[in-house]
Amino acid sequence: xxxxxxxxxxxxxxxxxxxxxxxxxxxxxxxxxxxxxxxxxxxxxxxxxxxxxxxxxxxxxxxxxxxxxxxxxxxxxxxxxxxxxxxxxxxxxxxxxxxxxxxxxxxxxxxxxxxxxxxxxxxxxxxxxxxxxxxxxxxxxxxxxxxxxxxxxxxxxxxxxxxxxxxxxxxxxxxxxxxxxxxxxxxxxxxxxxxxxxxxxxxxxxxxxxxxxxxxxxxxxxxxxxxxxxxxx
Amino acid sequence: xxxxxxxxxxxxxxxxxxxxxxxxxxxxxxxxxxxxxxxxxxxxxxxxxxxxxxxxxxxxxxxxxxxxxxxxxxxxxxxxxxxxxxxxxxxxxxxxxxxxxxxxxxxxxxxxxxxxxxxxxxxxxxxxxxxxxxxxxxxxxxxxxxxxxxxxxxxxxxxxxxxxxxxxxxxxxxxxxxxxxxxxxxxxxxxxxxxxxxxxxxxxxxxxxxxxxxxxxxxxxxxxxxxxxxxxxxxxxxxxxxxxxxxxxxxxxxxx
Numbered sequence: 121x122x123x124x125x126x127x128x129x130x131x132x133x134x135x136x137x138x139x140x141x142x143x144x145x146x147x148x149x150x151x152x153x154x155x156x157x158x159x160x161x162x163x164x165x166x167x168x169x170x171x172x173x174x175x176x177x178x179x180x181x182x183x184x185x186x187x188x189x190x191x192x193x194x195x196x197x198x199x200x201x202x203x204x205x206x207x208x209x210x211x212x213x214x215x216x217x218x219x220x221x222x223x224x225x226x227x228x229x230x231x232x233x234x235x236x237x238x239x240x241x242x243x244x245x246x247x248x249x250x251x252x253x254x255x256x257x258x259x260x261x262x263x264x265x266x267x268x269x270x271x272x273x274x275x276x277x278x279x280x281x282x283x284x285x286x287x288x289x290x291x292x293x294x295x296x297x298x299x300x301x302x303x304x305x306x307x308x309x310x311x312x313x314x315x316x317x318x319x320x321x322x323x324x325x326x327x328x329x330x331x332x333x334x335x336x337x338x339x340x341x342x343x344x345x346x347x348x349x350x351x352x353x
Numbered sequence: 354x355x356x357x358x359x360x361x362x363x364x365x366x367x368x369x370x371x372x373x374x375x376x377x378x379x380x381x382x383x384x385x386x387x388x389x390x391x392x393x394x395x396x397x398x399x400x401x402x403x404x405x406x407x408x409x410x411x412x413x414x415x416x417x418x419x420x421x422x423x424x425x426x427x428x429x430x431x432x433x434x435x436x437x438x439x440x441x442x443x444x445x446x447x448x449x450x451x452x453x454x455x456x457x458x459x460x461x462x463x464x465x466x467x468x469x470x471x472x473x474x475x476x477x478x479x480x481x482x483x484x485x486x487x488x489x490x491x492x493x494x495x496x497x498x499x500x501x502x503x504x505x506x507x508x509x510x511x512x513x514x515x516x517x518x519x520x521x522x523x524x525x526x527x528x529x530x531x532x533x534x535x536x537x538x539x540x541x542x543x544x545x546x547x548x549x550x551x552x553x554x555x556x557x558x559x560x561x562x563x564x565x566x567x568x569x570x571x572x573x574x575x576x577x578x579x580x581x582x583x584x585x586x587x588x589x590x591x592x593x594x595x596x597x598x599x600x601x602x603x604x605x606x607x608x609x
Binding site: 168171172175191193194200202205208213221 | 360367426428430431433434524603608609
């Protein structure tokens with residue numbers, strides 16, 4: 121089967137600062153992948169390029185063989201690190217908004233996710249706590265039957281109990297023939313769900329490997345390896 | 354595009370309904386309060402028209418705000434839509450709001466006509482729109498005038514949307530000032546070209562006003578006799594602006 125995501129020598133700069141340097145990677149179907157890196161390492165930039173929100177200066181990006189654009193956006197479900205719903209919306213409005221624009225939106229699945237996340241359609245998004253907003257963000261992303269899910273820091277600002285709940289939801293509701301890329305620097309809480317990890321440092325991809333392989337080769341957990349790799353950053 | 358328009362209207366429904374209610378209330382205040390405070394018919398008429406003109410400006414501001422939100426919010430830019438949809442939905446949003454405003458103005462004129470005030474207003478001064486018999490216009494002339502007005506609004510929107518896209522592509526603090534300067538620069542260059550090559554013809558959004566005396570105002574809507582040359586020039590310019598706006602949205606506009 122085709123690769124879901126392919127990046128070839130991708131470079132991105134913000135003014136004088138290089139955010140991504142010559143990044144090449146490919147992601148196949150049926151994987152949960154951790155995109156690991158310290159703050160400012162380029163994780164969000166990489167995900168935003170894959171989601172079609174940013175354009176790289178050079179290099180090529182393909183999502184199931186397509187260039188980023190309206191066609192690829194229909195295949196990718198992106199959860200940004202900032203709220204993607206609008207402040208005037210209720211939870212129901214935010215879901216209806218997704219349903220109206222994405223053909224792969226699954227109404228039954230969205231109802232089950234809302235129940236799982238203990239969210240109500242009538243609640244105003246502005247009145248939700250940070251943890252509940254993160255849950256809504258994930259509900260919006262997972263309610264679609266997308267080929268590729270890109271989740272940017274889904275557990276960034278929530279307490280440990282909510283973290284577990286969000287991770288359980290992720291495992292429960294993602295489509296098994298699709299792939300999920302989760303960016304995070306909170307490795308210990310999340311490494312249990314990864315099949316593979318990508319490590320990025322100062323805009324360069326320094327590792328792409330199976331989790332089991334890393335454990336076998338180094339005898340270390342991903343969290344321990346992460347701390348070693350990023351100790352000097 | 355229509356789905357996007359639906360959510361633009363839903364997002365701004367509170368503001369739009371509030372503004373419509375405020376316009377109606379203001380008109381009632383001018384008409385009823387004006388009579389109570391013994392304002393003349395002419396004063397009431399001018400106040401009413403000023404209210405509508407102010408509202409028209411606010412409609413344009415709301416359209417610019419709506420377009421800006423559409424091109425810079427990740428919630429909108431993640432949708433599987435081509436960039437032309439953002440331009441189209443904001444243009445429809447403006448035209449729809451403009452249509453409601455025109456409906457309110459028409460109702461006011463109907464009231465003036467039915468109550469005999471229109472006849473009274475005619476005696477206060479002379480309002481000429483070149484090529485149009487104001488008080489008994491031919492149907493074809495009215496149709497052309499409306500078409501010219503719509504065309505000038507669409508042309509104005511293409512300039513505004515281009516300027517907003519340029520502003521949202523910049524990473525400098527003075528981008529607002531740059532936007533204002535760019536807007537006037539584009540307007541001046543277009544006017545100069547139309548003046549030089551098409552004898553001043555062209556459908557400027559703001560018609561030329563010529564005040565001859567306190568009681569005589571001549572409004573020249575040049576689009577009515579501008580000719581095909583000016584129209585084709587504006588069509589080409591607008592197509593160029595839309596193309597440039599789409600390129601900027603696709604490649605340069607910074608997403609929040």
